[in-house]
Amino acid sequence: MSDMSCLPGLAGLDKKIFEILKEYCRIPSITGTSGETLIPEFFKRCLGQLPYYVENPDHLGTWAIEKDSLNRQVCWAMIRGGSEKTCVLIHHSDVVVTENYGRFQDLALDPDRLEAALKADPRILDQEAKKDLLSGLWLFGRGTADMKGGGAIQLALFDTYGRMSQEERKDLPTLIVLAVPDEENLSSGMRAGVGLLCHLQEQFGLDYRLMINCEPHQRLSPERGLISQGSIGKLNLFVYVRGVMAHAGKVLEGINPTGLMAAIATETDLSEDFVDHFENETSIPPTWIFLRDLKSQYDISFPEASYGMFNVLNFHTGPGEVLAKMMEICERSLIQYIAKVSGKRGEVSRRTGQDWPSPSWQPRVVLFGELRAASPAPPAPMSLEEELGFRTREFFPEDPLIVIGLCPPYYPGVSNSVPEVLREKVCTFAKEKFGQEYDNQAYYTGISDLSYAMSAGETQQLSSAMAHMAAEDYQIPFEQIEQVSMNCINLGPWGKDFHKPSERVLKEDLFHRTPMLVDHIIRTYNS
Incomplete structure (x- = not known):
């Protein structure tokens, strides 16, 4: 002793x-x-x-x-x-x-x-x-x-x-x-x-x-x-995916947010893109804490949106850089998913001999701070999922949209x-x-x-990234x-x-x- x-x-x-x-x-x-x-x-x-x-x-x-x-x-x-x-x-x-x-x-x-x-x-x-x-x-x-x-x-x-x-x-x-x-x-x-x-x-x-x-x-x-x-640093990213509503019997006329969210999750879960290295130490690979659609009950249509929380534990990469990486992945996933739907639409058109015009969608990926600045505030306190639904309904409502932001806590x-x-x-x-x-x-x-x-x-730079934090009263x-x-x-x-x-x-x-x-x-x- x-x-x-x-x-x-x-x-x-x-x-x-x-x-x-x-x-x-x-x-x-x-x-x-x-x-x-x-x-x-x-x-x-x-x-x-x-x-x-x-x-x-x-x-x-x-x-x-x-x-x-x-x-x-x-x-x-x-x-x-x-x-x-x-x-x-x-x-x-x-x-x-x-x-x-x-x-x-x-x-x-x-x-x-x-x-x-x-x-x-x-x-x-x-x-x-x-x-x-x-x-x-x-x-x-x-x-x-x-x-x-x-x-x-x-x-x-x-x-x-x-x-x-x-x-x-x-x-x-x-x-x-x-x-x-x-x-x-x-x-x-x-x-x-x-x-x-x-x-x-x-x-x-x-x-x-x-x-x-x-x-x-x-x-x-x-x-x-x-x-x-x-x-170690800790950062919670949220990703909100709004698709284009369609009946499941007309699946190729819309964008299913669940499919798009699944594509984003598949590319990012445990991804080396979010891992830092220092000498013989390696930060913990990222993972999704939860993923879910926002449909409250069953019907035959797509859900309006899907939502997930992504946990990043890293050493030296700042929140601005992490957000930029996620934006790049979401933009690529969105383009690829729309191309997948368009490809299926073209394939069905060739098989049936029916002309199927392509929609004039303008897909967008925005940060939460940008959405907050460009949309009206909710009339009453809401959960984050509800607030995102409220704000995005008046933000290019006919187009597929992904919103990326931060949730507390943040540990540098x-x-x-x-x-x-x-x-x-x-x-x-x-x-x-x-x-x-x-x-x-x-x-x-x-x-x-x-x-x-x-x-x-x-x-x-750190303060600028915090502009995309969902909780306005959370301050560092x-x-x-x-x-x-x-x-x-x-x-x-x-x-x-x-x-x-x-x-x-x-x-x-x-x-x-x-x-x-x-x-x-x-x-x-x-x-």
Whole structure:
């Protein structure tokens, strides 16, 4: 077991982490529920009585998320170190639902009771999870890995630093910790948190150098840990296909949007066109999250339209370029599908000897922002599918039409440009202190709030692409991100089966290795 007693101020940290984590887990902060509003009270209770905050009560607080229907808040705390150089620790305080625990749902937020119940009746677990349970090396429960475990590490370290004397803190950078809600949904907490970081920067003259997230990592080998110096991008594209209405008995007189949508989906699903490569890393191939026609009941005619959501996970390709690629594919698919219908029409005409005039269609592919600017707004709130139907009915209604746009959330892909410094610090320390090898990854592939830690490209280009976002009230503060832009690292404990009833975290990482590594990076980065 890794020994923290020899490190300055870290003796007993493992017990403090466990104490904080058990209380943190018991809070039912399910994403998108009122349970998330219980976090500020816990956060203040956890840190508010420390000597540092008794002396500096204005260095602990909350930051409101504008227009949030649940009135959720970002919790924050600061400790002034020996310089303005600042390290920011972030974690998300929300967790996913617990219904998949079945009869153990009431125990999902209580690791001790859940472990006892699983040992008595482990049928809900697969063989690997049963083995881990019996080993005693893993802590089970919702949020233990994703990611209240990482949050407990950060808060326990702040407990340590908050008890130091002013003289002892001179060797530390200035530190900030953020607990943000809504990461499992739209990351409204982190997007608001960027504004908080700007505010603190201006108020206290801070020089942001590094953001540390403690999301859990997954391993290919149990003997090798993993750090990530960036985070994968995520983009949701929607494609709306309006055909030309026809009776199925006169199929060659119209354009079936279902057939056209199927052609687009076939060409793009898992397509290499949307995959990025960086050194020996490859982004995840894209796929369609759903595809459906918009017919509400059966009749013998074509559906009016078909609609789908396309998920792109990439590294460095921006939203403007992704939209351009999809437009090119849709334009080509539309031309090819019309040619296919025309070819079938000509074939039937030759066989029957009947002249079949070709329609004078003018096919179009437009971006959602262009459609929105050129069409009347709906008279009342509508779903996106309904709004697209409303807007396109008055937009060249006799022609086949494809509309492409974006849906929340958008996570820019980011990565440190000079990864050698952090890689060397982590790998050397881990090998020396507990004989653990660590691999370095340019992009954390689990999607994370680190996407908002640094600038991901030209602010104007990113903002222009957001003009095609379907949700007008969804905003990403690109200019503020550019203002606070800093390097980032994900340095979290080994976890397994996130979001499943077998979610668990390795105790050795949670209580010893990860906090030692985070503390080491805090003390030595930019020293």
